[in-house]
Amino acid sequence: MSTAAFPAAVLPTQQIGSEPTSGPSTEQLLELSMGPQHPSTHGVFRMNVVLDGERVVRLKPVFGYLHRNHEKIAESETYLGSMPYTDRLDYICPLTNNWAYALAVEKLAGIQVPERAEYLRVIVGELTRLQNHACLVGFLMQDMGCSGTPLMYAFRQREMVLDLFEALTGARMMCNYMRFGGCRVDLPAGWLDQTKKVLQQFPRFLDEFERLLIGNEILMGRTQGIGVLSKELAVSAGISGPMARASGVDYDIRKVDRYGIYDRFAFRVPLGSHGDVYDRLMIRVLEMRESLGILDQAMRDLPAGPIVDPKTKIRGFRPKPGEAYGRIEAPKGELGFYLISDGSPNPYRYRVRPPSLINLTVLEDLCLGHNVADIVIILGSVDIVLGEVDR
Amino acid sequence: MDLEKIKSEVEANVPGCRLETVANPSPSVQHSLRLDPEHAVAVATFLRDAVGLRFDFCSNVTGIDWPPTEVSQKVKVRRLVEGVEQEVDEVQKTTTPGSIEVVYHLFSIELKHGPLVLRMSTQDRDAGVHLPSLTHVWRSAEFQEREIFDLFGVVFDGHPDLRRLLMWDEFVDHPMRRDYIEPDDFEYEPTAHDEVLRRAQQHQSETRPADEGGIR
Numbered sequence: 001m002s003t004a005a006f007p008a009a010v011l012p013t014q015q016i017g018s019e020p021t022s023g024p025s026t027e028q029l030l031e032l033s034m035g036p037q038h039p040s041t042h043g044v045f046r047m048n049v050v051l052d053g054e055r056v057v058r059l060k061p062v063f064g065y066l067h068r069n070h071e072k073i074a075e076s077e078t079y080l081g082s083m084p085y086t087d088r089l090d091y092i093c094p095l096t097n098n099w100a101y102a103l104a105v106e107k108l109a110g111i112q113v114p115e116r117a118e119y120l121r122v123i124v125g126e127l128t129r130l131q132n133h134a135c136l137v138g139f140l141m142q143d144m145g146c147s148g149t150p151l152m153y154a155f156r157q158r159e160m161v162l163d164l165f166e167a168l169t170g171a172r173m174m175c176n177y178m179r180f181g182g183c184r185v186d187l188p189a190g191w192l193d194q195t196k197k198v199l200q201q202f203p204r205f206l207d208e209f210e211r212l213l214i215g216n217e218i219l220m221g222r223t224q225g226i227g228v229l230s231k232e233l234a235v236s237a238g239i240s241g242p243m244a245r246a247s248g249v250d251y252d253i254r255k256v257d258r259y260g261i262y263d264r265f266a267f268r269v270p271l272g273s274h275g276d277v278y279d280r281l282m283i284r285v286l287e288m289r290e291s292l293g294i295l296d297q298a299m300r301d302l303p304a305g306p307i308v309d310p311k312t313k314i315r316g317f318r319p320k321p322g323e324a325y326g327r328i329e330a331p332k333g334e335l336g337f338y339l340i341s342d343g344s345p346n347p348y349r350y351r352v353r354p355p356s357l358i359n360l361t362v363l364e365d366l367c368l369g370h371n372v373a374d375i376v377i378i379l380g381s382v383d384i385v386l387g388e389v390d391r
Numbered sequence: 392m393d394l395e396k397i398k399s400e401v402e403a404n405v406p407g408c409r410l411e412t413v414a415n416p417s418p419s420v421q422h423s424l425r426l427d428p429e430h431a432v433a434v435a436t437f438l439r440d441a442v443g444l445r446f447d448f449c450s451n452v453t454g455i456d457w458p459p460t461e462v463s464q465k466v467k468v469r470r471l472v473e474g475v476e477q478e479v480d481e482v483q484k485t486t487t488p489g490s491i492e493v494v495y496h497l498f499s500i501e502l503k504h505g506p507l508v509l510r511m512s513t514q515d516r517d518a519g520v521h522l523p524s525l526t527h528v529w530r531s532a533e534f535q536e537r538e539i540f541d542l543f544g545v546v547f548d549g550h551p552d553l554r555r556l557l558m559w560d561e562f563v564d565h566p567m568r569r570d571y572i573e574p575d576d577f578e579y580e581p582t583a584h585d586e587v588l589r590r591a592q593q594h595q596s597e598t599r600p601a602d603e604g605g606i607r
Contacts, residue, residue, distance in 0.1 A: 322417020
């Protein structure tokens, strides 16, 4: 299979020469190359789809258009030098990427994090989850052909959160905020009040969104029963995050690992029962409501104190030889970092466990038997960012 | 979960398997279990299905390259020096063959414990880079083993669809190996000359036929 030139959108099967394994005779089948320049693929991602009429009989994802070997680059960097680069993995949620990496290094070197820094991490982490899920819901509506309005409503909310990130870290998206053993800067004056203002508007936005769209008959027709993922397959295929919970897998790393200070907050883990696109959409809306609850508690209890462990070395940081796997519940699923130290300033091995890539393992299983137009919303409901898929 | 307990339980239930615990000196205390490749599928299936273990969620699969290392050792040798037998120091060099290690991080969704770290090593880095695929035990290994095949060059026997994942199919090397040398950016070099031109010609004649614009 050559990817030398971007293939024409539609070619007769005879010219492509790849025989699908099932379905009717190849004479009637059509091979369709969706992407990498297709707007619904959320980036540069390609799917080789074989169609029988409108029905999908085979689908093979093609990765690597955004591959820059992040892991190799990180091996020639110092530990801290990779921190800004983790922003570029899942560029919708830079702060949770920072957090996962900081957590893995803290496990590797045995660094303690001060109380206030843990609270700040929870606050920015949950804000990240809010804006990621708002974004995803908006994108999914756009993918269904609901042009413009819902996406702009979602982006209006997201921009407010990004303004908060800018006030705190100096950047809207490439935040580079966490440090090993804490955070980089403390809250600027008035930041908490501004955050409270933004969060007060959020329930209204969610109510409005639900009233406008979730009970919509067309939306239900498009999403219910589409792309059903069974619980067994979700566990076996390593599906994590909202996508697994939509299939009824009761697994939230915030509850299981209780990393940071998540054992101090009361929140529920919403679960789906059908595992279709509709459940995956609703899970995000419900998780946003839970995140609002966590944020309220965290901002109420935020203690005073240092934001970084003063004993942690910033320059000349050399963890003792060993290895560690640290993971957090990122908005897209389980984001893990696996690090091996050989005692030098650079990690010997640096591995990112990308939730977006692993959630795509079942893409073919979800799409088989559905129409071409459903591929777009099934992919949209997986929630991928190509910066993380291809690394 | 106690690793020694898991080890003895696996050894009792999978006859003939050779397991070895690998200590991790870092504060994370994530010790790991080294499998022998012949029994890896049986051990993995047991870990997944056994009551009380139920490691049903294979979270992370990755490779580590350990290139051949030269170890110098000082040994005392008896030798004739100027006609007199004396004990002298001599440096002996031994080369370890190197290997590629594959690591699996397992968790249990049902019992909510983990991580259990499994490791397997290839015999060497050339002809013996074969390991059994665990994709049939945990589907999540499918893309991740493809990525290791792509970036490290480990051939997973029994994998249903072993192709490159991130690099293009015509690519010849394995970029995550420690001894990988990056090519110059010759594909876009406007005035390639000397060494760059020679390597560009060699590369393009390997990867692209002349009638598609390869330099000859």
